[in-house]
Structures are given as C-alpha cells and as structure tokens.
Amino acid sequence: MAMPLLSRRQLLAALAGGAAAAAWPGGARASPASSPVAIGQVQHGGRWNPRPGALRRLGWELARRTSIETTPDAAAVRLDAPGLHRTPFLYLAGDGAVPPFSEAEAAALRRHLQYGGFLLVDSADGSDGGGFDASIRAELAKVLPAAPLRPVPQQHVLYKTFYLVDHQGGRLAVKPWLEAQVLDGRLAVVYTQNDLGGAWARSELGDWEYPCTPGGEPQREQAIRLGVNLAMYALCLDYKDDAVHLPFILKRRT
C-alpha cells in the first residue's frame, strides 16, 4: 500500500507535539475541504457589518486551530431572499438599533432555525437595555416567541466543544454570560453583548483593530476561543456531551 511521505511541516509538528501530541492523530493535514463551511452574515436594515474583518479572522483562527475549514469570506445574506438555507450558520451583528424585521424576514429566520440552523447575534455597540440590545431582543422574541432568551448555563456543552471555556471574552465585558434561545434542546440562537467581532477583527496589516477592555489580550483570546467553540457547536451540536468524552473533560476541569 503506497503511503505518502510526511511533509517537513508535519514532521516538525509531530516532533514539537511531544508526548501529549502522540496521543493525537499525528500526521498530515487533510486535503482542502470539498465543502468548506460558509458563515452567512445577515444584512439587516441597520449597521449590519460593524466589524468587516471579524468573520474572516474567525475563519482563519478556525483553520489554524481546528479541522474546520471555512470559506475565505462570509456570505452576506438577506433574511427574505432565496438561498438563506445555503448557510446554516448565520451571524447577525449590529451597531445601534436594528430596524424591525418584516413578517417575511421573521418567518424565514424562524424556519431556518426550526430546521436546524444556528444564529450568532453579536452586539457591537456595548449597549445594555438600549440601542442594538433592546431592538434585537424585541426581534428575537418575535422570531421565536416560545423560546425566550435565557443565560447559557456554565455547564453547557457550548463551553467545552473544543476549548474548556469558563467565561466569555470580547472587545467589551458587558455581560459575563451568553444568552440563548433553545429549540428542541438545542441552542438555536446565541446572543453576546460583548462584541466578539470587535475582538476578532484584524486589519489587512495584521494588527488587531480594537483593544479589548478591561482584560486586554487574554480577553481577546477568550473571545477567539469562544468563537471556535460556537463554530464547533454549530457543526457538532452536543458531541462533547457523549459519554466517551466525559471522563477526560472532568479530569481536565479539575
């Protein structure tokens, strides 16, 4: 059986991995994904793209840190336009109030979520009770009236889908917890007020576009890790709640 040789990069990675890495599938990176994951960024009537480089950077971090491969850029999608279901992972950000969804937009988003879609809502303006926060809460309640936003418990699988995360990062620290709307036991909508996109965004020159306050770079790293976990959750659901993972996770948590 012909086996391909290891590349220099693979060899170096295997050596650097040491004993811990030996337990992992050591070897070559797989071929580029035949169907890379595209994230759809929702175009709404307000400032819908406050952090233009955020999703590109998240995709880069996913490719660097995990086996998920994403398309280079997010796809801008309109809720009332055909093709919304081509991107099961939607990202809705905003800076300032979001104009109310039309009935068609709300119905389309509701259908997307009910059939398995995932929506990450990211507040870029740091509002709490006004601005983006107040308007998007009203719209989400309209989309899924039977599933109110509630804090995601600390024990939820979302905090261990890839990284063991115990608090959320972001450009800001408005809320220490995430909120979510649950459908059939699954987080269908996750809402953060901490401007994750602001923490992810990086300029073309490679500089972080916004400082993270008050925690600085560790807070940014937490935001990136949370982004990885959110993508893992969207793609793997409660995989890390399977019984086989529990002993390992409990050991590392303690």
Added chain:
Amino acid sequence: MLAALASVWLAWRSLRGEVRLGRRAGLTALRAVTALLALFLLLEPAVQLLQTVRVRHRFAVLADASRSMRFPLEGAGATRSEALAAFLREHRPELQRLGERVDLEWSTFAGELTAADPAALAAGAAPQGARTDLLGALRAVTAGGASSRRLAGVLLLSDGADNAALSGGLTAAARAELQALKVPVNTVAFGREPPRDLAIERVAADDFAFVRNTLTVEVTLRAHGLGAEAFTLVLRREGAVVAQAPVRLVPGQERIQVPLSFAPDATGTFVLTVAAPVLPGEAVTENNQRSFVLRVIRDRMRVLLVAGRPSWDERFLRGVLKQDPNVDLVSFYILRSASDTPGPQDQLSLIPFPVQEIFGPQLKTFDAVILCNFAYQPYRSLEIERFLPGLRDYVKGGGGLAMLGGEQSFGEGRYGETPLAEILPVVPIDGAGLVQETITPRLTAEGRRHPITALGGGEAASAAAWEALPPVESLDLTRPLGPGSGATVLLEAPGTLVEGRPAPVVAVREVGAGRSLAVTTDGSWRWGFVAAERGGGDAAYRRFWSSALRWLVRDPDLTPLKVEPEQPAVEPGAPIGLSLQVRGADFTPAPGRKVAVELLGEDGKPVARGEALSGADGSARVELTPPGPGAYKVVARGEGAPGQVETASSAVAVRGAGPEDADSAPRRELLEAIAEATGGGSSVVPGGGLPRLATAEPEVVEIGRRKDVPIWDRWWTLAALAASLGLEWVLRRRWGYW
C-alpha cells in the same frame, strides 16, 4: 277439629243424668264416630303411590397414561406402566366382585380423561401423555359427563408425578376441593423411590433477547440417586457451544440452579439447547437436554459515526440519528489534526482518537458504521490501515458500512487500494478527484423501487421527488461495479460521466452476510435543510437516512423473504406451521412466487421439505412434520429479482423433554394424602396390593313416578256417617232423651 271435640263433649254432658254408664258411653261413642267421619270428609285424605327402582352406582378406575409411567418402577426393571398392567391382571377377581355391586368405569388420564378398555389396560399400553393432572382427572370423573348416576368411589392408579395443580403437593385449597367432591379416592402408587437420574427440570429464559446484551438462562437440574459427580453443563446454539458451566452434584441436594450467560451476537430466531452428559447408570436419558427457541432482536440500532472533520453533512446526519429513538449513536470526530495549533492540551476538551477501541474488539458491537468524509491515511501514528481488514471482515460477517463523500473519502481518501475496496458498492478511483459543480441526481430503474430511495407514492412520484430536491455541489468520482458483484446503483449523476457512464451518487451492495452503502457526496444535508427553505420540509432527507440505516442493518421489514414458525416449539408428532412472506424487488408483496422450505437437523441435513406459492398478499404457508424431538433450522429459498434466489431462515424446536420427562421421581406421598383426605384406601406397588376400596354410602332406590289417590270420596264414607247419625237418633228417641 274443635267443633268435633265440642260436639262429643256436649253429647257426654247432655247424658250426665244417665245413671247407666253403658248408655252414656254408647251414645257418646256414636257421637265421636260421627265427628271423626265428618272430619274425614272435610279433610279429603288421599294415598300417594310411588313407583321406585333400584340404581347401581358408578365406580371409576383411573389409570395414569402420562409419559412418566414409562420410567422404571425400581432400578432397571419393568416400567411403571407395565407394573400397572400386571396389577390389574393380578387383581381382576376383586375388581370383578366389585363390579357386581357397582358399574365400573375405566379411564386413562394424563392431561385429559379418556375412556379405556380394561382388557387393553391389563395388556399394557405405551403411555404418551405430556402431563399429569390428578386433580383435573378427579374433577372430570366426578362431574360424570352425561351420566346422572352417583359416583361411589375412585381407584386411582398412578405414579403420582403430578405436574399440574398438585405439583407443589396437596395444598389446603386442593384438600378442601377434594373433600368437597364427597367421593372416596382409593390410590395405588406405582414406585417407591426415584430412579438414578439427572434431569434438566426447568430452563428459565425469556422468549426474546437483545442482541449483544448478556442473557442469562437459569437452568434447574434435578438429581436422584447420584453421588458427587462433576460434569460440564453446556448451552448450544444450533450446534455451537455459546456458554458452559462446571457443575458438581451434592449428595442429598435434589435441585441445583445453574446460570448460563452469553451475549447473542446476531439477530434472528435460534434454537438453543441446554445439555448435560448422561451419567453412568441413569434410568432416563431423554431428560438430559432441553431445547428452547430464542428470538434475538435489537433494542436499538447501535451506530458508529466517524467523521474526518466537522461539516454540515455530519451535523445534519447527527441530528437525524440523535432524534431517532431506535438509534444508539456513538460518534468520533476529528476536530484537529497535528498541524493545527490550538494551544495547550490541558485547555482543550479533546480526547485521543480511540482507534483501537472502536475498530478493534468493539467493532462487532455496532450494527452499522458510517465513515463521513473520513480518511485513514493522515493519522500515521494510529496506523488505521491495520484495522481496515477487520472492518472489511466485519461487513462480510453481517455488519453494515456506509461511506459518505468528501475530500477524504473514496478515491480521494485512497480507499481503492485498501481492503474496503472489496466491500464498497462502487469502485473508488484513486486520484480521480472531486467534481465541484451543481449536480441534480437521477434515480436509476432500481433506485425507483429500492426502499432506500423510494420516497413513497410509487416509482414516478419517487422520481419526481428526487428531481425536486436541491442539487449537491460536490461529488467523489467513482465507477459502478459490474454485474454479479451484488452492487446496485440507486442514484446517479446523469451529467457527470466516469468512463462513459453516469457517476454513482448512491449505491448499495450485498457483501457476504453484510451490506454496504456509498453516498458519494458530502452534500446530502441539502436534501433536508436546503429543501426545507422551499417549503417542502426535510422529510425526504430524514426518510432517506432512516431507510438507509434500516436497510444496512437488515430490518426485518425490509427483507425480501421472511419465514417464521407459527409456534416457537411444538409437541412431538405435531406438524410445524411455517408462515412465509415474499416481497418483490420494490419490497412490496410479491404474489405467485414459489418458495421451497427445508427443515435441517442439528447435523445440517434436511429432514423435511415443502413448497408453497405466495398468494396475492405475498404470503404463503407450509406445514412440515419433523421426525422427532430436537432443534431444527428452517431455511426458505424463493425467487427474487431475475436470476437471484432469496433465502431466509428461522428456527423451531420440537419438545423432547417436557415436565413429564424432566422429573422421574414417583410421589406416593401425594397419592396417600389424596386417599387420606377423601377417606379412601391406599397402597404402594411394589409390595402393596389392592387397598380396601372405600365407597360412598349407597342409596338403594330412586323414585321413578308418583301418583296421589283420594280415599274420602268413597260411598261407604258417607253411608257410615249417615248410619252413625241415624243410630244415635234412634237410640236417643228410644231411651227418651228427646
């Protein structure tokens, strides 16, 4: 009455002046006579005439005809049945004398009461009854059937080995019921001591078990007259030992419980046999093994999903599998490769890929394995290629394998040069690449009828449903397998040609005892989630994967031929009814198909054959008579698709050792208790003779007809009254009282 007395008293009082006592007494006597005659007329007395006959009572002689009477009376001599015949011959004179007083009614009993010829009983007959029901026989004989004559007594000839209501002894309730019969039951017990014997008295097992779950069969052994012998008790499934346990008998301990545990590794209906060796000097050998039928089913389909990387294909397939209550899903995803740099290991939730565990010994615990865009090559330290032959053998041995497309599957994953190429339903073309374009798959002729791709409503509706589904945007290029490979392409890409033929999109294959499925795209999720945007919902996607899994694990409802015995076990000599169900290539009932059925013995040789033609609903029935007790495999062969023969199998047991054979011990104490409770006599053979035969108190006559004859309406009654009155009047006139 008062008036009569008053008239007599008045007559006496009116004569109180009469000094001559004779006159006074005479007139008073005449008045008394008159009063009596008047009363006689008023009361209208009659005489009742009864017609009576003398009736002879019944006396029942009940002879035990159960199979336990075939056991030796003692040691290795005559059987209990032979001893019973000899007893009747020896005591014929006494019984004949009894017959002069009562009508003797002769019967045999086992489960039911049957009239018998006394001469035949005395000559001896082979007992065949499968059970002994003493109380039932006594109930039946006292009920008397159509006879209205009273039962004066019963002579019960038996070994007392009851295995019905009195199996636990004469309980208070049973004693009360016997006493309520008001019939003396005289008993003669045949056999004093149990013969030397080891028997499998009872096998306690459920009728069905779950595949791969441990099943425990509780065996009760009964030993008589044996020492501290040691042996191995085995549990066989159609000849192969699946469990065994060492046993050492303890002198004086009659019963021993032995658990035998095993985990069935395949679904189906099987005959299992518990067997103990025949020990030296055993009186009965038939009861050393016992067969029963076990139906092994799935509790839930156990599915292993291995994904090369997180993807929407994996995500939505996981959603379907997790929501299916019939699926027990175990998943392993590659979340990072060695070239990824996520940071310190202790801050990750990742676990080592347990390749040894899932592809090693545990593999056979899964009903189906799904490889979702999973490559075996990149993880060189794991040497997954070492496990691929085992995965191939797992499928050939009855497992199900599905490979889903992507850049790490089929030819892109270089599976064409692995053992999996022997079992995949398509030919992976290593290096052929992926096609990344919009592809609308088309059902093939076979796909229109196949349960995986038939989406309901008939062939045309299925084809239309598939055309309406969203296209896929990536396809692994593979080649269909040739005829005779057992592979079938169900869905193809009409515009994507490989060596001049449309590339397969969905293909299936029968490989050995297992099945494989290829879905050469990683975009099957679009048939659900993207389709739902158009308002059609995701039912087609869910149905596709549900049917695919059921087909992979050979769901009984998706098999072209089914054969099932109507009863899991039958009595010796009874025919076995087998019901057959034939389905066509589209898995709808197939009428007019010829099916041949064979019964195979434990040596694999056919012992009975039959044929049937399926009816309009695809069903048929065959009756086969097995040669004797034992376990039989049922194999049915029927016409399938053109050029193909479908087979199905099941199992059935013919009971060899029932409760009669299991316990060889006579129970004279039970018979003595019955006699004591009912006031009858009892004796034990050998040694004893005919006991004092107690009978119920006889009633001599019975009234046949009655008639009332009046005696007051005669002429002389009136004449006497007139004469009495007249005489008194004359005497009173003469003696001067008026």
